[in-house]
Amino acid sequence: MAVISHPRGGGPDAAGRSIERLSAVSARRVIEPEIALAGEPGGGRLLADDLLSVHGLDLPLSDAQRERLSREEVAAIAEEGTRFEAVLTAGFALQISKAPDLTDPRITYLLHELGEETRHSRLFIRLVSRIGPRAVNPFERGALGWVKHRVVRHLILDRPALLCVLVLAGEEIPDLIQKHMAEHPGTDPFVAAVNRYHRAEEARHLAFARTLLPELLAAAPRGERLLVRHLAPLVIEVMFDSLVHPGVYRSAGLPGWRTWWAVKHSPRRLALRHETTAPVLDAARAAGAFGRRGRPGRRWRRLVGR
Secondary structure, eight states, rough: OOOOOOTSSSSSOOHHHHHHHHHHHHHHHOOOHHHHHHOOOOOOOOGGGGOOOOOOOSOOOOOHHHHHHHHHHHHHHHHHHHHHHHHHHEEEEEEHHHOOOTOOOHHHHHHHHHHHHHHHHOOOOOHHHHHHHOOOOOSSSHHHHHHHHHHHIIIITTTTTHHHHHHHHHHHHHHHHHHHHHHHHSOOOOHHHHOOOOOOOHHHHHHHHHHHHHHHHHSSSSHHHHHHHHHHOOOOOHHHHTTOHHHHHTTTOOOOOHHHHHEEEEEHHHHHHHHHHHHHHHHHTTTTTTTTTTOHHHHHHHHHTT
């Protein structure tokens, strides 16, 4: 069952009442990005050196390369966020189509979230169009793209508990990265404003996913729970590592895959991955994803560095 419903004609349960409160907040905070964030990014560097993914690798970069990296990294993160929100939209729409009771407060909030995510995507796309990135993403093309889209279509979309875990990851990972960008004085003012806007609404989405996950796991078949335990950490690692793809480095005159691999294994990047994914593991454990013992497997522990 995609969404757990309260009995028709009865009042919502405790989780449903919490979700109704989230819906009330969303109804009061409809922010159209074309109006509220009408500016655009500047024409030079968008991020300070210590926000770049290559920071700490001691690469001999020129000012022009640093500028190009800053612009390409911001665009790559916005593009990946848009693609992830499209997957979320498809999965949520599928859940709504299968829901036995459309009056459930969970359905209402799913619709609020869909509206908010489409506004975010419009803003991200506008940001990308103003930046004008040159990088080509290898994760969206050829064999890698084929595998990615097959996994999404056949293993994730119609498995609500697994999707919910990945939604948590898709919200938690960019949330911390965007926090660093928004608070850093070296970030372009428009990019900082975009990050603040996105984080404000994602806080509600995280609360919704954490509320929903325990009941989705309880209703999930054994095979889906196994996917949460064993596949989810692998997918989340790919989600993190693909935020800044090899094409970004190639666009700045660096060896694409070699630089990406060095970034992926750098102590600074690993620490960021551990910090951004640990809340996802904590939420999954609290929701009962790992059975009576509550001990996550090796892949989850590797993901979060525990």
